[in-house]
Amino acid sequence: MRLTNFFLPVLKENPAEAQIVSHRLMLRAGMIRQNSAGIYSWLPLGLRVLRKIEAIVREEMDRAGAVELLMPTLQSADLWKESGRYDGYGKEMLRIVDRHDRDMLYGPTNEEMVTDIFRRDVRSYKDLPMNLYHIQWKFRDEIRPRFGIMRGREFLMKDAYSFDVDEASARKSYYRMFIAYLRTFNRLGLKAIPMAADTGPIGGDLSHEFIILAETGESEVFCHSDLVDMDVPGDDIDYQSDLMPLVSKRTDMYAATDEMHDAAAFEAQVPEDKRLSARGIEVGHIFYFGTKYSEAMNAVVAGPDGKPAPVHGGSYGIGVSRLLGGIIEASHDENGIIWPASVAPYDVGLINLKSGDEATDAACADIYAKLQSAGVDVLYDDRNERAGAKFSTMDLIGLPWQLVVGPRGLKNGVVELKNRATGEKVEVSTQEALTRLGA
């Protein structure tokens, strides 16, 4: 993409309304704009990152055997009355009345709706286990939206729902999601630690939050420090195998959020030099809730004995839009964002130091074409701007590589390749630069 054809409204000043670094950087880098309190537009650069995160989440859900569908944003209140959650959910639920005076709501989560879809068409244990997920906009009417998209009102969530014939099978479904989450966050460049969690309004008796560590985290967390860098299962993971040992390896170690923390247990179970207490950001949450919804909503299947029994369920959420903030909180410096390669909006930023200079324009056009035809995503700063502005824009938006092309270097047959994360710069031939970038 040529920057002159793009829409990248970067800000030089720090916006006054942004209290945390991710919010500040997303505004400055022209990734988002607020439309109403806690409601944002994703500008082109932000949208590209959002879609890359979404794609990784999707791939790992599919790999774990979940099947994607898409439920609507608006739901009938009737389903929530059936489950008993309509009155209890409180003001975070955005309630709507349509033109025919029917009670609707903007879905904050989908346990009821997916249970309804399930019960209408699934009849037999033979169709189980089943895990249905979607990636859809949700709304929670937060009383005080803040921190940009980290605590917004309209947000993109991946939510998966498992259906099993009994608890033993449901726990296996839970383990599959547990492992899929480890893999997902790892691919996003994050070190996420599963922590025992309260089940809250979803209900149930087994739940983990996935927490990434960041100084600006919303809550205090406590864990065994070996959890931070523990190996994550690879691409060859077999989701049909017994995953309990992989899960236990983590859950056997102490890890708890503030609300679940037990100081005595922490000290008893963790050697002093391994006790980590830090700030954390929740990026995922998984629940096993048994027959809570299936009993209330009569979602039954015929078991092997022919008798109908309520299915055992779990739900599994990842805050897709929130992850952008989490990644930035975990990966930035004083000059801007440092994207992990897997989610970077473009792989390379190509900087033309003298737009309008015939030789430089031609060299850049050639490099741009070669990178594109090799499938390397490149953002080409072809604007008629001074070099300083181009450098600071590129640092701000945080693409993994910067390729700097100017008339002086070209005379000597070299271009400059800069690694955004390390700051390392090398002068190499154009061909060598292309080779290093995979073209």
Added chain:
Amino acid sequence: MRLTNFFLPVLKENPAEAQIVSHRLMLRAGMIRQNSAGIYSWLPLGLRVLRKIEAIVREEMDRAGAVELLMPTLQSADLWKESGRYDGYGKEMLRIVDRHDRDMLYGPTNEEMVTDIFRRDVRSYKDLPMNLYHIQWKFRDEIRPRFGIMRGREFLMKDAYSFDVDEASARKSYYRMFIAYLRTFNRLGLKAIPMAADTGPIGGDLSHEFIILAETGESEVFCHSDLVDMDVPGDDIDYQSDLMPLVSKRTDMYAATDEMHDAAAFEAQVPEDKRLSARGIEVGHIFYFGTKYSEAMNAVVAGPDGKPAPVHGGSYGIGVSRLLGGIIEASHDENGIIWPASVAPYDVGLINLKSGDEATDAACADIYAKLQSAGVDVLYDDRNERAGAKFSTMDLIGLPWQLVVGPRGLKNGVVELKNRATGEKVEVSTQEALTRLGA
């Protein structure tokens, strides 16, 4: 995908509530389920088609130089009060009050919001022309939702918005979208005819609807029959060139929807044997509305003379979810859907005639793996069902190719390859079948 791991709840009976064939077939093929009046879930098979259509729409928008962003579903009423449309829009606008008693609405379209985004960050004519689009769920509270997703309440729309410094430039932006629409619908396997249209509540003085012909169409249309099979610009179209001749080639011929029809002009301009009157379905609508929104909302840029002037705008919609219905209305037979290859949920349906038979299972598994590794999307019916049910399911869901593998054929070294559209069946070796399918 193995059918035993998928969620494909096909129905044998015609659902009573479905009045038109696309609605009937989408329900029967397990593509959608209604959650509330005019609000649907997209089951896995339906979602795959929706995503393929969306991808084609996106590619053609990008090719034409439009830039993708994503605006939220909920909007503040303030913007609509500013443009003057809040009171006039009527009951189709779903109005919402949040917990702080602020007036919100579920966006039915985004002229106001995109104008607000534009005016906040764009200052100069040098940044123009600009065309921003998004693909997002919209809501229109239809008084009587019907025909499945063809006239639903929550629907997926691609809407683009162009910004230009003057009318001459804005008309060029309009022509780019006009051509992009021709290409988009053509790639979707549709023959769409642009017709002069009323501008309605969007306003403006230049507008075309893109109409596909189908017996079940919602309105009567009249046009010169040469328009139906007119060539569409190819991949080599240069969007920087003068597109007016390509546009005029079509707009010079008579084509009008019922509300714009002028019987006398039709007879005067079109020879009798070329007069086509038929039923049509609107799948796209483009508008040039000049400074209607920019004046009301003070969206100005500095012109070449340094003076601020309101930008000239247009908006361009495609009903992405509605297109599924349109494609099915245009392409089906008595046994089910016939997907154009470009949007088929899978390329091939692999039918195992005797699941459980060791040799047949092994042959199918081998074919399945080979197709997958060649990048061919294959849905493998590995269920323990009788052959008749498998054949009718495959015909119903309408994949372009069926590959039928049974023990008898395997003994003779052959499998059967069926073309869904023509019904033609050939017996060929497994290798030959794989070759024909691109593996």
